[in-house]
Each structure stands twice: as structure tokens, then as C-alpha cells.
Amino acid sequence: MKLITVAGPPSSGKTSVILKTIAQLKVPNDKVGVVKFDSLTSFDHLRYDEQGIANQTGFAGKICPDHFFVSNIEDAVQWGKRKGLSILITESAGLCNRCSPHINGILSVCVIDNLSGVNTPRKIGPMLKYADIIVVTKGDIVSQAEREVFAFNIKEVNANAQILFINGITGQGAFLLAKYWQDTLDIDTLKDRKLRFTMPAAICSYCTGETMIGDTYQMGMLKRMEFEE
Amino acid sequence: MELDAYFTEVSTTKISELLTSYPLASDYLANIRLGKINHELTLPEALLDVDEDILEEFGLTRDSVVLHFCAFLSAFSKNTELNGEISSITILGGRNKSGKPEQVEITVVPGEIVSIVGPTGSGKSRLLEDIECLAQRDTPTGRQILLNGAAPTDERRFATGGKLVAQLSQNMNFVMDLTVREFLEMHAKSRMTTDPAETADRCFACANTLAGEKFTPETKVTQLSGGQSRALMIADTALMSASPIILIDEIENAGIDRREAIKLLANHEKIILMSTHDPLLALRADKRIVIKNGGIAKILVTTETERQSLDHIQQMDEILQNLRNHLRKGDTITMEMIPKMEDNHVGTL
Numbered sequence: 001m002k003l004i005t006v007a008g009p010p011s012s013g014k015t016s017v018i019l020k021t022i023a024q025l026k027v028p029n030d031k032v033g034v035v036k037f038d039s040l041t042s043f044d045h046l047r048y049d050e051q052g053i054a055n056q057t058g059f060a061g062k063i064c065p066d067h068f069f070v071s072n073i074e075d076a077v078q079w080g081k082r083k084g085l086s087i088l089i090t091e092s093a094g095l096c097n098r099c100s101p102h103i104n105g106i107l108s109v110c111v112i113d114n115l116s117g118v119n120t121p122r123k124i125g126p127m128l129k130y131a132d133i134i135v136v137t138k139g140d141i142v143s144q145a146e147r148e149v150f151a152f153n154i155k156e157v158n159a160n161a162q163i164l165f166i167n168g169i170t171g172q173g174a175f176l177l178a179k180y181w182q183d184t185l186d187i188d189t190l191k192d193r194k195l196r197f198t199m200p201a202a203i204c205s206y207c208t209g210e211t212m213i214g215d216t217y218q219m220g221m222l223k224r225m226e227f228e229e
Numbered sequence: 230m231e232l233d234a235y236f237t238e239v240s241t242t243k244i245s246e247l248l249t250s251y252p253l254a255s256d257y258l259a260n261i262r263l264g265k266i267n268h269e270l271t272l273p274e275a276l277l278d279v280d281e282d283i284l285e286e287f288g289l290t291r292d293s294v295v296l297h298f299c300a301f302l303s304a305f306s307k308n309t310e311l312n313g314e315i316s317s318i319t320i321l322g323g324r325n326k327s328g329k330p331e332q333v334e335i336t337v338v339p340g341e342i343v344s345i346v347g348p349t350g351s352g353k354s355r356l357l358e359d360i361e362c363l364a365q366r367d368t369p370t371g372r373q374i375l376l377n378g379a380a381p382t383d384e385r386r387f388a389t390g391g392k393l394v395a396q397l398s399q400n401m402n403f404v405m406d407l408t409v410r411e412f413l414e415m416h417a418k419s420r421m422t423t424d425p426a427e428t429a430d431r432c433f434a435c436a437n438t439l440a441g442e443k444f445t446p447e448t449k450v451t452q453l454s455g456g457q458s459r460a461l462m463i464a465d466t467a468l469m470s471a472s473p474i475i476l477i478d479e480i481e482n483a484g485i486d487r488r489e490a491i492k493l494l495a496n497h498e499k500i501i502l503m504s505t506h507d508p509l510l511a512l513r514a515d516k517r518i519v520i521k522n523g524g525i526a527k528i529l530v531t532t533e534t535e536r537q538s539l540d541h542i543q544q545m546d547e548i549l550q551n552l553r554n555h556l557r558k559g560d561t562i563t564m565e566m567i568p569k570m571e572d573n574h575v576g577t578l
């Protein structure tokens with residue numbers, strides 16, 4: 001089974017791109033599955049159901065969504081194999097822009113949209129920097145110049161990635177992404193593979209449910225801001 | 230230059246000098262919050278004063294920053310320009326929606342204009358898509374696209390990185406909060422032009438010749454009228470776009486000199502594919518692709534009669550344009566404003 005991780009800010013077009021790309025795969029829909037990792041709610045399953053794509057959703061709730069992702073990804077792979085899938089895609093919304101679900105040796109896709117501002121590529125962290133393919137959506141509503149500047153800013157952050165422009169509504173451009181997905185290697189398990197980037201190290205009192213503000217309540221890994229006078 | 234050579238240069242040259250030879254290097258440093266390190270040292274020296282924790286937030290170490298920086302310099306020095314490198318594209322027919330073979334072959338060269346006509350939903354965007362991904366009989370239409378007369382390699386298909394085709398359509402808007410000048414300079418900088426200010430000036434002047442109502446370089450791009458936006462997009466695409474092929478989807482009538490716009494693009498050696506039913510534009514093209522039922526039904530070469538008719542169509546267009554202007558000014562329309570068309574004119578149309 002092939003595994004592809006798709007990550008990107010909320011509403012950047014991940015579900016749309018995944019659906020349009022699946023439509024271009026030379027693999028029947030019942031051999032493709034999606035696992036959606038989200039924090040609180042998600043309605044994406046309705047859209048996957050509609051296309052007859054096997055899917056599962058997991059909610060991180062009060063756990064860091066990226067930690068939640070790594071601790072469940074191997075189970076997701078095993079679920080996909082039990083279902084007899086030939087391609088499994090994970091969709092996750094990078095919420096703090098710091099982490100990324102990208103794993104060494106696994107095709108990693110980051111989706112961002114042109115409307116988010118030309119400097120956004122410079123603000124998104126490892127999710128963009130460690131991706132193999134960066135998909136840019138919503139090019140249909142901005143000028144050619146902005147698309148070019150946006151792509152340039154992406155390249156400044158991740159010079160090695162392939163940049164693909166995909167229209168999430170019409171599917172224009174999804175063909176090449178489908179080709180990449182089909183060409184990726186099959187895997188059996190993720191055991192002993194490494195994340196491309198470390199997850200946040202912070203375990204502080206607030207992680208464990210503290211709600212009071214003030215020095216006396218703060219424990220664990222803390223990082224203090226410096227204010228200039 | 231190889232990575233090793235960059236490594237030697239970066240290890241032995243002061244940052245301030247590197248920034249002069251590679252202006253983009255300042256973006257690299259700013260992106261990892263190293264904009265303020267001591268520019269009078271070499272990068273490895275300056276990094277000794279940097280807290281490793283900050284680097285770690287970006288997944289980097291003192292050693293890997295240097296390597297990563299070299300990779301950055303090398304990536305931006307590679308010539309990935311497509312402009313000027315494409316001397317023709319050829320579309321080899323596939324099948325229409327009913328599976329009937331298209332049996333056509335059409336080659337377009339820079340400076341040439343091809344219009345695409347056909348009902349909405351007939352497959353015009355599919356054709357564009359085939360061109361954009363350099364289809365090799367592996368898309369639903371079964372078409373094949375050749376570059377410079379040959380099938381592109383897989384590597385080539387992927388490496389164009391969306392840069393082959395520039396698009397201009399009615400739905401496109403500016404979303405950046407910048408003035409026209411800032412906007413153009415930003416685009417020029419991303420194209421690594423040697424003098425962004427000069428390039429921006431030229432582009433601005435050009436846009437203003439196309440726009441019905443003039444605008445200043447200090448106008449915010451988001452405040453331009455529809456016609457002004459379109460004029461700026463077209464001038465920018467002609468003078469600065471990275472793409473050798475331009476696809477135009479119905480340019481609006483109002484506020485822009487469409488003929489001049491098309492001429493401008495063609496003069497800049499772009500390959501122009503234009504979906505339009507505006508006779509003034511469609512008949513100015515060299516060829517016309519007619520799309521029906523998902524396939525190319527035929528390819529027409531603009532006839533001599535069609536070309537001659539352009540003058541008359543032009544006159545009719547001016548009459549309508551004139552009427553619009555009267556309406557805009559609040560005038561009442563009178564019969565005198567509508568010149569009688571001579572019978573023989575109508576007859577030759």
C-alpha cells in the first residue's frame with residue numbers, strides 16, 4: 001500500500017485537492033482511503049462518503065494535533081491494509097504551523113492557497129519546508145503576477161520541492177499530482193521510520209490542565225519572551 | 230557552480246559581500262530570523278554567536294544552516310527559465326467525449342495568436358489543461374502535446390512547475406495590499422531582474438497605454454477599476470511573466486484597449502491561446518480552434534475576407550463604444566449618434 005501525507009492550513013483546499021486527485025488516479029475508488037486528523041470537528045467525511053471513498057476521522061481534542069497524528073499513524077496504516085487499499089492518504093490541518101506530519105521516505109504534500117497572502121510561505125514552518133510537493137490552490141482568483149511571486153516565496157523556503165498549481169474546484173492540475181502518488185513506493189509499516197521534524201518539546205503545566213495565570217502555576221518547559229525597553 | 234564551490238565561498242566570504250553578490254541571500258537569513266547577525270563576519274563565524282535553540286526551532290544546526298544556505302544559493306542560480314526556450318508547441322488530436330478521433334494536428338509558435346471557440350462546457354478548459362500538464366496520451370482526451378516538435382520527458386513535465394502557462398481571466402483580482410509600483414517591483418524582484426525599479430516603470434507605462442482611464446503608480450492595486458486591473462495584468466504578463474504560453478479567457482469589453490493588449494502580448498513572443506467570441510479578437514487571431522462535444526471539431530485559418538471585415542467590425546464597435554460613453558456622461562441617445570451603416574458594408578460582413 002502507498003501512503004501519502006497531505007497537510008496544510010485550514011480551508012487551504014486539502015479535501016478538494018485530495019478528491020480531485022483521487023478522480024485522476026488509475027485506481028478504482030474502493031482501493032483508495034483517507035484518514036482525517038482534526039482537532040474538534042470536521043465535515044470532510046461527508047465529502048469522502050459521497051465519492052465512495054473509505055474514510056476514518058480522528059479528533060485530537062485537547063491533545064496537540066501533531067502528537068495525536070504520530071501516535072495514531074501506524075494504526076491508520078494497518079487499517080488501510082486490512083481494508084485492502086492500494087493508496088492511503090492522510091489529511092491533517094497544521095494548526096500551529098510549527099509541526100508537520102511528514103515522515104522520511106513517505107511522499108509528503110503541503111497544500112496552501114494563493115489568497116493567504118504572498119508572505120504566508122515564509123511564515124509556515126516545517127510543514128512547508130519539509131514537504132516533497134507543494135500544492136498551490138485558488139490560483140483562479142488571483143493575478144498571474146501574484147501566483148508567480150507566491151511560487152517564488154515558496155521556493156525561497158523550500159528550494160527542492162515540486163510546486164504544483166491545482167484548482168480545487170475544477171481539478172485542473174491534479175493530473176500531475178496523481179502521477180506522483182502512483183509513482184511512490186509501497187510500504188508495509190511505518191515502524192522505525194522517522195519524522196522529518198521533531199514535535200514540540202514543551203510539556204508545561206498548561207499542557208496538563210492548569211488554567212491559572214502567574215509564575216507560581218508555571219512548571220515544566222517554559223520559554224519566556226524578552227521585551228525590549 | 231557546484232555545492233562545494235558555494236561551500237568554500239560561504240565559508241570564506243563576509244556576509245556583507247555575499248549579500249552584494251546574492252541579493253536574495255538576505256531573504257534566506259530573514260526567513261530563519263538571522264537577519265540581524267554580524268554581517269562583517271563569515272556565516273560560520275557569525276553563527277557562533279547565535280543561540281542554537283533558535284536554529285533548532287527551524288530544524289537546523291550551526292553546520293546544517295551553512296549547507297542549507299549553499300543549497301539555497303545553488304537552487305536560485307540554476308537557470309529554469311522557459312521564456313525564449315520554447316520555439317513551438319504542437320497539439321496532436323485525441324478523442325472527443327463520444328470517443329471519436331479528433332484527427333487534427335496544430336503547431337503554434339511564439340508571436341502567434343490562436344483563438345478557441347465553442348459553447349460553454351464544450352471542453353475549452355480541458356484543452357488548456359492538456360497543454361498545461363503536457364499531456365502524453367494519458368489524460369481523458371488522449372491528446373499529446375509536443376514541445377519544439379518532440380515529446381517532453383517525464384522530468385521535463387514535472388520540472389515546468391506550473392510555469393509553462395500564464396493565465397488571464399475575468400475572475401482574477403489583485404489581493405495584495407500594495408501600490409502599483411510596489412507590486413510591480415515585487416514581481417520584478419522575484420524574476421531576479423537586474424533593475425526592478427526600471428522594469429516596474431516600463432511595465433507601469435505600458436499598462437497605462439492600455440487602460441481607458443489612467444492611473445498613478447501610487448494607486449493601491451486593489452483599488453484599480455476592472456479595466457485598469459486587466460490592463461495592469463496584461464502589461465505585467467507581457468513584460469514580466471515567466472511563462473512562454475498565455476491563455477486568455479474572455480477579456481472584458483470595458484476600460485481596456487483589447488486590440489493593443491493582444492498585440493502587446495504577441496510582440497513579446499508569447500504563444501497566445503485565447504478563448505473568446507468577440508469578433509474583433511477572434512478574427513485577429515491567425516487560427517481558430519473550434520471545440521465541440523469535448524473535442525477539437527476543426528481548425529480554421531482566418532480568411533482574407535474575415536480579415537477585411539475587421540475594419541467594418543471595428544466601426545460598429547466604435548459606434549457602440551461611443552454610445553456607452555454618452556450613457557456614462559448622462560446624455561440622451563439620439564438617432565444622430567448612430568450613423569447609418571451603408572448597405573454594401575453590411576453586405577460584405
Ligand SMILES: Nc1nc2c(ncn2[C@@H]2O[C@H](COP(=O)(O)OP(=O)(O)O)[C@@H](O)[C@H]2O)c(=O)[nH]1
Nearest residue numbers: 010011012013014015016137138166167168169
Ligand atoms: N476558487 C477556488 N476555491 C477553492 C479552490 N480549492 C478549494 N477551494 C474552496 O476553498 C474552500 C475550502 O476547501 P477545502 O478543500 O474544504 O479545504 P480544507 O479545509 O483544506 O480541506 C472550499 O469552499 C473550496 O471549494 C480553488 O482552487 N479555487
Ligand SMILES: [Mg+2]
Nearest residue numbers: 014015044091
Ligand atoms: Mg478538509
